[in-house]
Amino acid sequence: MIDALAWIAVLPPLLATTILAIELGAAQMRCAALPSTRPAELTILIPAHDEEARIARTVQAARMAAPADAAILVVADNCSDATAGCARAAGAEVIERQDEAQRGKGHALGFARRHLRAAPPALVVVLDADCDVEGDGLSRLAGAAAALNRPVQSAYLFRPADHRGPLVAVSGFALLLRNLVRQRGLARIGAPALLTGSGMALPWRCFEAAPLDTGDLAEDLTMGIALAQLGMAPGFLPLVTTWSDPGGRVATLGQRTRWEQGFLRGAARHVPPLLLSGDWRQMWLALHLCVPPLALLGLLSAAALLASATLAAFGASTLPLLLLSLSLAAAAALVLLSWWRFGRGQVGPAQLLLAPAYMLWKLPIYLRAILAPERLWKRTPRD
Structure with missing residues (x-):
């Protein structure tokens, strides 16, 4: 005993x-390079909630990094500030949503999908309002997703910020282990990547099939797993980095609370069906x-x-x-x-x-x- x-x-x-x-x-070990081709039509989708201080910079950076003919669509979601006006002034198309009963990024993405259905683009890149993609990463990300005809996730990381203190720095390293190193491991093993919410490109067929319109705390986790189960497993592009600025200690702790509680609930919900799928790639994802x-x-x-x-x-x-x-x-x-x-x-x-x-x-x-x-x-x- x-x-x-x-x-x-x-x-x-x-x-x-x-x-x-x-x-x-x-x-x-070295990750295999993903193929690339130029997407026919590209929309950069930026969900934003009360981001008037940052949204113009995000739109301008996306415009400079994306192909010249790419469209930029900002969803001003339940905003109480001038996010919509700032985004329009920066050159983006803006749609506004007000629904206090249904809050969260999943609902904003669902609202954007209904808007785009009238003339769907070949590819959608989702970028958070506080993020930017390094160099020509937006074009490379879109090119890989177009070639694979599957979602592709970039490495979503926090910029180093020594002034935030050592605990925030360690938190940034923990995020790097999850969003870069372990994603590289999944790619090398041959398992699906996880979608991490920002800096992800989805062909329209994948964006249309994704489970949106939810208040899930980990809507990106749920989206990636659902697409893998539908035969549209996300790939990982480690050489493209999507950067976000970390908050202070209190903000970082609050953000990690939402992320990690969402992850734990999502893992408990998704592990059993993945283990029973009979597909070794999905079974490894369950172990992950x-x-x-x-x-x-x-x-x-x-x-x-x-x-x-x-x-x-x-x-x-x-x-x-x-x-x-x-x-x-x-x-x-x-x-x-x-x-x-x-x-x-x-x-x-x-x-x-x-x-x-x-x-x-x-x-x-x-x-x-x-x-x-x-x-x-x-x-x-x-x-």
Whole structure:
């Protein structure tokens, strides 16, 4: 019985850290280049809620980065400021939506889809109002999606911002591990990419089939999984980066609360059907979703180590403790390698030492997920 308790304590984090280590290891290998072709018609779709301070800059940057004949459509969604007027002044087409009962990005995208159905473009690129795509990335992203006839996701990252403090920097590195490194791992393994909400290109057939018009906290996660199940698995283009500016500590914690609670709920909902799909690519995607956010994984692993060590002191087998320790060591080494290869510009070596403090900083997210879960979409405050 005591051996069984040790295995029960260790198995969930052991599975998660093993999956994480496999993906991080695969990410170190070269990803195959995606084909590219010029899309016939392209619409850049920018959902925006109270973004008057930023929307003109986003529209202008998109115009400079996109093909000359691309259309830019801004959805001014439940705005109480001058977002619509600023977007029009910057040269975008603007549609406005007011529906306080249905808030969130999914509803804004659904509203835009109904508008575009009158003359649908060949391709839609979704770009958040606080984001811009580096260099000629918009054209490259659209070209890859047009060639594959499937969605393609860029690497959606936070710009390094030392003035935000070390915990925000560590949060940016954690996002890089999820949105760049593990996405590279999925691509190298051959599994579908995850859509991450901004800097994603969808052929019209995929945009039409996507489940929009929801208040889901993780509408991008749900959209990518649904398209993979429909045979339109998203691809990943790691050399195109979509940048967003991080907020301060309070804003970052609020944003991660929405993202991570949405991820945990979405994973619980999607893992069973993906595992039962019979398609190994979807089954790996289910395993990917079994890895919780890294701060939560660290907390769970520490608790499992303590429990298994305590049980070993009372006579339980030490094998569960040994296997979990080896798995954690492998995952930690691969995280450091990933930092060396991809993340040194995001966070410094001294800041990495604050990883335990970062896990404790995020503990309220997981407590609120149990005691007071988020139900409604909330805009991240801007400076």
